[in-house]
Amino acid sequence: MASIYLLCFAAVFHAAHAIWPIPIDISTGNDALALSGDFTISVDSPAPSDLLDAVNRTIEFVQNDKLEALIVGRGASYAERLQTAPLLSSLVLSFGSGHDGVVKSISEEAMADIDARVEGYTLTIPNDGSQATLTANSSLGLFRGLTTFGQLWYYLNGTTYTVEAPISIADSPIYPYRGLMLDTSRNYFPVADILRTLDVMSWVHMTTFHWHMVDSQSFPVEVPEFPDLSAKGAYGPSMIYSTEDVQNIVSYAAARGIDVLPEIDTPGHTTSIGEAFPEHVACALATPWANYANEPPAGQLRLANSNTTDFTASLFSAVSARFPGKYFSTGGDELNTECYTIDKATQADLKASGKTLEQALDTFVQATHGALKNNGKTPVVWEGISSLKESDTSILTVRLAEMVLNFNLTLSNETIVMVWISSADASAVAEKGFRLVHAPSDYMYLDCGAGEWIGDTPDATSWCDPFKSWQHTYTFDPTANMTDAQAKFVIGGEQLLWTEQSGPSNLDSIVWPRAGASAELFWSGPGRNISSALPRLHDIAFRMTQRGIGAIPLQPLWCALRPGVCDLTA
Amino acid sequence: MASIYLLCFAAVFHAAHAIWPIPIDISTGNDALALSGDFTISVDSPAPSDLLDAVNRTIEFVQNDKLEALIVGRGASYAERLQTAPLLSSLVLSFGSGHDGVVKSISEEAMADIDARVEGYTLTIPNDGSQATLTANSSLGLFRGLTTFGQLWYYLNGTTYTVEAPISIADSPIYPYRGLMLDTSRNYFPVADILRTLDVMSWVHMTTFHWHMVDSQSFPVEVPEFPDLSAKGAYGPSMIYSTEDVQNIVSYAAARGIDVLPEIDTPGHTTSIGEAFPEHVACALATPWANYANEPPAGQLRLANSNTTDFTASLFSAVSARFPGKYFSTGGDELNTECYTIDKATQADLKASGKTLEQALDTFVQATHGALKNNGKTPVVWEGISSLKESDTSILTVRLAEMVLNFNLTLSNETIVMVWISSADASAVAEKGFRLVHAPSDYMYLDCGAGEWIGDTPDATSWCDPFKSWQHTYTFDPTANMTDAQAKFVIGGEQLLWTEQSGPSNLDSIVWPRAGASAELFWSGPGRNISSALPRLHDIAFRMTQRGIGAIPLQPLWCALRPGVCDLTA
Structure with missing residues (x-):
């Protein structure tokens, strides 16, 4: 038998x-x-x-x-x-x-x-x-x-x-945007790790390296116009991407068919900017941090201040000029309004201008996005919390809000929106007429399921538990609950690695071959059978291993050698 | 401020x-x-x-x-x-x-x-x-x-x-047994990976490398008396631990204060033995596998057959003679009775001997444990499913059962029992008078939380979800719900890596520094504060990294540099 x-x-x-x-x-x-x-x-x-x-x-x-x-x-x-x-x-x-x-x-x-x-x-x-x-x-x-x-x-x-x-x-591909996001702020990755990742991305036809360069924890990118940003905001002198490193990464990627989408997340997620420019950051290191940010440390740009707005616009100009691609992400996620409520400087700025925080945010976004447009760049932003109850969306009561869905901003319709909080938000973003990239935490986050990293939480799981298996990602439907008109705004998707619990030692093993799931989903199209995909995913994983990548086994080798035999119903 | x-x-x-x-x-x-x-x-x-x-x-x-x-x-x-x-x-x-x-x-x-x-x-x-x-x-x-x-x-x-x-x-330590288990059957690990793991184990004062050498998927250990076991049962000629490799591993471990506890899991988990000795294995590759095993492939030793019993005793003699330590694990988990019900050879053997399956199992265990005792070894076995309902524990209806708690075996009281299914089972094992090692899946399994690996299960999580964080393991209480008399039977504990989704590429990152949690728990004793432990665990993780180990970051470096600041209530 x-x-x-x-x-x-x-x-x-x-x-x-x-x-x-x-x-x-x-x-x-x-x-x-x-x-x-x-x-x-x-x-x-x-x-x-x-x-x-x-x-x-x-x-x-x-x-x-x-x-x-x-x-x-x-x-x-x-x-x-x-x-x-x-x-x-x-x-x-x-x-x-x-x-x-x-x-x-x-x-x-x-x-x-x-x-x-x-x-x-x-x-x-x-x-x-x-x-x-x-x-x-x-x-x-x-x-x-x-x-x-x-x-x-x-x-x-x-x-x-x-x-x-x-x-x-x-x-030929079904969707033009097929990406991978890497956060180099929570923990630092040497250039060699990024280049190796670009190689593997190219082997599965990915188009975009979404580089979440900086965040509240560290500012590892040299900006010659503002040298103190990395000198004071990076984890250390050996953990800075020099301008030469950036050029090397961009050209290495491009030669492999990959566009680099750089991100300077603003106005939240900017504590590290305060190391060099404390005057631009509200509630830096404020405690208890959980009142002012989704994770420590708290700190956000003083968006109501014209000097801070000018600084941010100049920063975007300086950084975006060094990236030859057309797209640049300005972030915009998890804006904490309570931080601005307790920040006396922001309250004074608002009083002086007579603006609401929402109006000030609009001014900030127009100015900073304007700087990008002057450099020929198309802005990319994170989405919003559409799941908030209607009664909670007032600017005064929403502690954490998102620019696209929660605020009445006059964003240019060429803006591309990254849907991250939930896949359920995509249709609302499309309905607003924005092109969107699927990056939902419930399908695409590579870091979920590794336990809570916040300290003193003995039995907590990760906020986006459970682990997003390749199978789960692979069965994502990019046009679920969308009208045909809405579906036209979907340009693709990406898997994302936030690096609270990652570093060079587990980069390959967390990402590969799992990130292949979205690469195939958005190239070959959705609705494919996971049982027939698995032998091919084994195959590319073993090929990655032969090429020196630390891809992990998805099953015992016994199963990999016997396609279908380890299926649930076999 | x-x-x-x-x-x-x-x-x-x-x-x-x-x-x-x-x-x-x-x-x-x-x-x-x-x-x-x-x-x-x-x-x-x-x-x-x-x-x-x-x-x-x-x-x-x-x-x-x-x-x-x-x-x-x-x-x-x-x-x-x-x-x-x-x-x-x-x-x-x-x-x-x-x-x-x-x-x-x-x-x-x-x-x-x-x-x-x-x-x-x-x-x-x-x-x-x-x-x-x-x-x-x-x-x-x-x-x-x-x-x-x-x-x-x-x-x-x-x-x-x-x-x-x-x-x-x-x-000096509170508990004498502080271990790490590695499964080298589902996927193979080169000798260098094992030696590196032994090094790290020694850095946190571990005493025991529990080597789950073989299982149904592959038989990677050379046994000179039965050369076909690995020649036919290993994944390939480059994936066999030679006798010299075994000696090298044992002596490398011992010089670092570590005893090797070898395991030949029987009578279940033995499909790979059937590659060389099909006459000894019932329901090998039987389908649907889910009727006959907890994971594919199905296959169990024909425990009612005297030739199979003699073969197993000889195998234990041959393997245990090459391990100088005092302890040897014979497995005993997840016995599937349905497999024996459909195996005509086993039914014929039972009929000829007039024994029930339970009696035949007892004979098998006495003979095979006897062979170990003749070599001066103390047997170690897995525990049982105490959570099964009373009405389900009949030999005829229990599909998966465990030797210690489900069968009336006459196990010597010097036998050491590994509690694996649930931490709740420990007191029952102690009550039976067996020394026990805590290895419960709900606290100590390093492989949980990585998604289901069985094929064609798009949205399944791992069977022992969620991920067991270091904090969760660290807060384990070794004498929970035990009387003082029962507590005396606890000799320590171990964390375990089953390798359905692991290989050399993620060995370090799955195990370290997380397995330090049980190392400290069983050396320093339970009830310690996770918030004060975290800075030290960061420290040993970074020291491991300096020594070339792929330990992972537990938090952003920002937090590691600021003890306590990333605690939930900071």
């Missing part, structure tokens, strides 16, 4: 294709094909240098991955077939008929307007060893295709092979 | 002592003391080589840890005091007046009867630079003292110092 059983599952495995994210359209055969010892990849026209670099990385991957098939015997049963398998000696990249003739770099295309990015490609691999072809209408599309090509191959006794030739793929 | 605030917390920090586990009796002063450049540690009598090795490791740690104090400024405020601090040039180790004059190695003492181990020590460090002394009545006690000594020092600009001299410590 056992042997019949295994054969059955081997067959299922063939049908699964070990590609992540799964292409929109793929057909495969059952023939063995091996890579020739002198296998090469070439571009049939002038190519940008970052595309040629990607070609070289792809050759290195197919040579060095040496990933054995995730089936019982690790592919040994293919040995005989591989002895007579045709050899593939070349893959040729071409721009397609839809290309406009102006060759741009991957980097340039990755940082274009989000609606203007062209990521589709077609990949054809014959079963007879004749030339494979990859065609796209952009360098970025060719890069996505190279990435897919690099996932097709297994290794057995010196042979790099597939048993699914011929392979034909026509692919 | 902020500066007063910080001074206040710096004072709190001094009182906390950066030692884990906290000594039973410690007094410290407020004087600065630095290590001399030629600081040495010596033993004033003939010393075993493993003690001299430990001396050398301690010197390396105090030289290389270079841990900066976890306070704002990282100790820079001490710079002036350190310039005139007395220099400590030597620590001398001596056997105390209670020593019997027979010098034994750490290794020998670590593997002695659990009640016979002597771990206490006294450590005195004057504040004037005169000789520090460490005294104990055993090599093992001297080793514990060396470990504590290695945690006393911070680093600033080339100086290794304390600001708490004089220091006087008199220490």
